[in-house]
Amino acid sequence: MNYNETQIKAVKEFLYKIADDQLIIGHRNSEWTGLGPLVEEDIAFSSIAQDKIGQAQHIYEILHSLGEADADTIAFTRNAAAFKSCHLVELPIGEYDFSLMRNFLFNHAEQIRFDMLANSGLEPLAKLAKKYRGEVKYHTMHANTWVRQLGKANEESHARMQTALNDTFNLALGIFEESEFADILKDLNIFPGEKVLQYKWIEAITPLLEQSMLVLPESSAWQPVYGGRKGFHTEYLEPMLEEMGEVFRLDPKAEW
Amino acid sequence: MRFSTLIKTTKEDILEALQDVKDPEIPTISVVDLGIITGVEVNEDNFVKVTMTPTFSGCPALKIMENMVKERIELLNISGVEVTTNFDTPWNTNMISPKGIEGLKKHGLAPPEKHNGLVQIEILEKVKCPHCGSRNTTLKTPFGPTLCRSMHYCNECLNAFEQFKPVE
Numbered sequence: 001m002n003y004n005e006t007q008i009k010a011v012k013e014f015l016y017k018i019a020d021d022q023l024i025i026g027h028r029n030s031e032w033t034g035l036g037p038l039v040e041e042d043i044a045f046s047s048i049a050q051d052k053i054g055q056a057q058h059i060y061e062i063l064h065s066l067g068e069a070d071a072d073t074i075a076f077t078r079n080a081a082a083f084k085s086c087h088l089v090e091l092p093i094g095e096y097d098f099s100l101m102r103n104f105l106f107n108h109a110e111q112i113r114f115d116m117l118a119n120s121g122l123e124p125l126a127k128l129a130k131k132y133r134g135e136v137k138y139h140t141m142h143a144n145t146w147v148r149q150l151g152k153a154n155e156e157s158h159a160r161m162q163t164a165l166n167d168t169f170n171l172a173l174g175i176f177e178e179s180e181f182a183d184i185l186k187d188l189n190i191f192p193g194e195k196v197l198q199y200k201w202i203e204a205i206t207p208l209l210e211q212s213m214l215v216l217p218e219s220s221a222w223q224p225v226y227g228g229r230k231g232f233h234t235e236y237l238e239p240m241l242e243e244m245g246e247v248f249r250l251d252p253k254a255e256w
Numbered sequence: 257m258r259f260s261t262l263i264k265t266t267k268e269d270i271l272e273a274l275q276d277v278k279d280p281e282i283p284t285i286s287v288v289d290l291g292i293i294t295g296v297e298v299n300e301d302n303f304v305k306v307t308m309t310p311t312f313s314g315c316p317a318l319k320i321m322e323n324m325v326k327e328r329i330e331l332l333n334i335s336g337v338e339v340t341t342n343f344d345t346p347w348n349t350n351m352i353s354p355k356g357i358e359g360l361k362k363h364g365l366a367p368p369e370k371h372n373g374l375v376q377i378e379i380l381e382k383v384k385c386p387h388c389g390s391r392n393t394t395l396k397t398p399f400g401p402t403l404c405r406s407m408h409y410c411n412e413c414l415n416a417f418e419q420f421k422p423v424e
Binding site: 010015040043046048049050051052053054055057058127128130132133134135137138142143 | 290292312313314315316342343344346347348351375377394397398399401407423424
C-alpha cells in the first residue's frame with residue numbers, strides 16, 4: 001500500500017470503526033451466554049459473539065501491520081474515548097427483544113458493508129470481507145427468523161418488537177455517521193460512503209420489517225445518534241471495557 | 257552432510273503426512289480433506305512452507321491446528337518448516353474432498369450440500385438425515401456446538417442431528 005500519511009490515517013480510522021463495532025457487539029452478545037430464553041438462543045448468541053470477535057481480531061491484525069499495537073493490546077487496553085464504535089453496540093443487553101432487534105439492524109448493515117468491501121481497493125480488507133459476508137449471512141438469517149416470528153406471534157410479542165424497533169432505530173442510524181475522511185476513502189476506491197450503505201440498508205430491512213408486521217419510524221422523525229465514531233460514548237461503554245479487559249490486564253505478558 | 261539434503265521431500269509427501277493431522281473437533285477428517293491447506297511449497301534445501309486458511313474467522317482451533325501441522329511435518333526429512341495462515345484462498349465448504357465428506361458422515365454429521373458460491377436458506381432445510389437418509393427434516397437452529405455446525409431434527413426417525421453447515 002502506497003498511501004500518504006493522511007490516507008493511512010483515514011484507513012486506520014475506517015478499520016477501527018468496523019472492528020470496534022464487531023468487538024463491542026460481540027462482547028454484548030456473549031453476555032447472553034447462559035441467559036438465553038431457549039438453549040438454542042443461548043448457543044446462537046454465543047456463536048455470533050465468537051464470529052464477530054474473531055472477525056474483529058483479523059481486522060485489528062491489519063491495523064497491527066500498519067503500525068498499531070497487536071490485536072490483544074488494541075482490544076483490551078484502550079479506554080472508551082479511543083473506541084470508534086457506534087452507540088447502538090455498546091448499550092447493555094436489556095431484554096431479549098432489544099438485543100434481537102439490535103442484532104437485526106446491525107447485522108444487515110454489516111452484511112451490506114462486507115458485500116461492498118469485497119471489491120474494496122484495500123486488498124487485505126477485501127479478502128476478509130469476502131470471507132465475513134458468508135459468516136454474517138447466518139447472523140442475518142438468525143435475526144430475520146426471530147423478528148419475523150415474534151413480530152407476528154401475538155399481541156405482546158408484536159408490541160415488544162415494535163417497541164424494540166422504535167428504541168433502536170435512531171441508534172442504528174448512528175452506524176452511518178460519516179467520517180471526515182469519507183472523500184479520501186471514496187477516492188481510493190476503499191469505500192463509497194456511509195450514506196450509500198445507509199440507503200442500501202433501508203432498502204434491505206424495509207420489506208423484512210413489513211413481513212414482520214413492524215413499522216419503520218417515519219423518515220421525518222429520524223434522529224441519528226452520532227458521536228461514537230468520534231470517541232464520544234454513553235456511560236455504558238467504559239464499565240464494559242473494564243470488565244472485558246480485566247483478565248488481560250492482570251498479566252498482559254501471559255502466554256495463552 | 258545432512259541426510260535431509262540428499263533426498264528431496266515432495267509436496268505429495270507433505271500432503272500424505274498431513275493426512276495424519278485431524279480436525280481437533282472432528283477426528284474423522286484430516287486438515288487436507290477439510291480443504292484448509294491452501295498451499296504447500298518445498299524449496300531446493302527441503303525447506304517447507306505451508307499455508308492454511310481458517311474455516312471460520314472465529315475458529316478457536318486455528319492455532320492448535322497450525323501447531324499440529326508444524327509438528328507433523330517436522331517428523332519428515334526436511335530442513336525446516338514454516339506454517340502461515342491467511343485469507344488469500346478463502347475457505348468454503350465446496351473445498352471439502354469426497355474423502356472428507358465420508359469422514360464427516362463417519363462422525364455422525366450430515367455433510368454440507370454443494371453450492372454454487374451462494375448459500376441460500378433453502379439448502380439448510382430438508383437436509384438429508386445421517387441416521388435414516390430421509391429428507392423430511394427441519395432446521396432447528398443454524399448454530400450448533402461448534403461454529404461449523406447447525407442443528408436439525410428428522411421427522412421420519414425422530415432423531416436430532418447436526419450438519420456441517422454450508423459456507424460460501
